[in-house]
Amino acid sequence: xxxxxxxxxxxxTIDGQLYVCFKFEHITPGNLRAHVQAKLRRVADGxxxxxxxxxxxxxxxxxxxxxxxxxxxxxxxxxxxxxxASYDQITVPAELLGESIKFFKPNTSLTALIYxxxxxxxxxxxxxxxxxxxxxxxxxxxxxTNQLKEALLETGLKxxxxxxxxxxxxVRISTEDGSYLSxxx
Numbered sequence: 639x640x641x642x643x644x645x646x647x648x649x650x651t652i653d654g655q656l657y658v659c660f661k662f663e664h665i666t667p668g669n670l671r672a673h674v675q676a677k678l679r680r681v682a683d684g685x686x687x688x689x690x691x692x693x694x695x696x697x698x699x700x701x702x703x704x705x706x707x708x709x710x711x712x713x714x715x716x717x718x719x720x721x722x723a724s725y726d727q728i729t730v731p732a733e734l735l736g737e738s739i740k741f742f743k744p745n746t747s748l749t750a751l752i753y754x755x756x757x758x759x760x761x762x763x764x765x766x767x768x769x770x771x772x773x774x775x776x777x778x779x780x781x782x783t784n785q786l787k788e789a790l791l792e793t794g795l796k797x798x799x800x801x802x803x804x805x806x807x808x809v810r811i812s813t814e815d816g817s818y819l820s821x822x823x
Contacts, residue, residue: 639699641674641691646814647751647759649681649700652689656681656700658751658759660736664693681758684733702751702758709742719750719757730757740795741766741813762813767822768792769808776801786818 642664644650649658657678666672672693679686691697706722716729717739732739734757741762742748749761773789786798789809797811799818808822 639697640693641676641695641697642672642693644674644676644691644697647761649702649751649753649758650678651698651700652678656753656758657687660759679733681753681756684731700753702753704761705750705752707748707750707757709744709746709748711744712739719748722747728757734758735760738762738813740791740793740816741768741811743768743793764813765810765819766813767808767810768795770799770803770805773799773803773805789818 644659644662646659646662649656651657657680659676659678661677663675664672665675674691674693676689676691677686678689707719707728708722710718710720710727712718712732716731717735719728719730720726721728738760748763750757751759751761768791771790771792774787785801787801788796789799789803790796791809791811795811795816797816797818799809803809803818803821810819810822811817812819
């Protein structure tokens with residue numbers, strides 16, 4: 639596949655090593671050729687590398703087993719996931735999910751990517767629904783311009799929301815960049 643088709647959570651074989659993409663950016667400067675700047679985590683030892691690839695460069699995608707799991711809770715040992723088929727509980731290290739854990743509430747279903755019976759990545763849904771835990775009141779003059787205000791969501795994620803959003807409302811959040819999309823229905 640082409641490097642420009644790279645997405646979060648995909649696995650790749652580079653120089654005989656298995657890597658999982660956990661951050662990428664497709665950059666198209668005006669006077670230069672487009673390229674992909676990716677942060678990849680080596681599955682064998684957890685080492686993180688940054689790789690710059692031409693958009694048209696071919697990368698070898700590794701196919702991982704996908705298993706439906708449920709996020710249960712987090713503790714000092716890591717994040718606890720339960721396999722929906724066998725009800726086995728697995729502890730994954732905190733580094734595996736990183737900041738994306740802020741998109742998950744307890745008992746949230748997710749898709750885990752498995753390689754040799756080990757969870758190597760988690761597929762994030764495109765959109766999650768989270769309740770607003772704290773936000774400031776409507777600022778003066780907010781009806782005149784399209785201003786956004788800070789909001790703290792129930793999982794600890796901070797984002798910017800429109801001024802009409804109040805504490806307790808449920809909002810839809812994009813998992814790609816953590817931005818507000820709409821109110822939940």
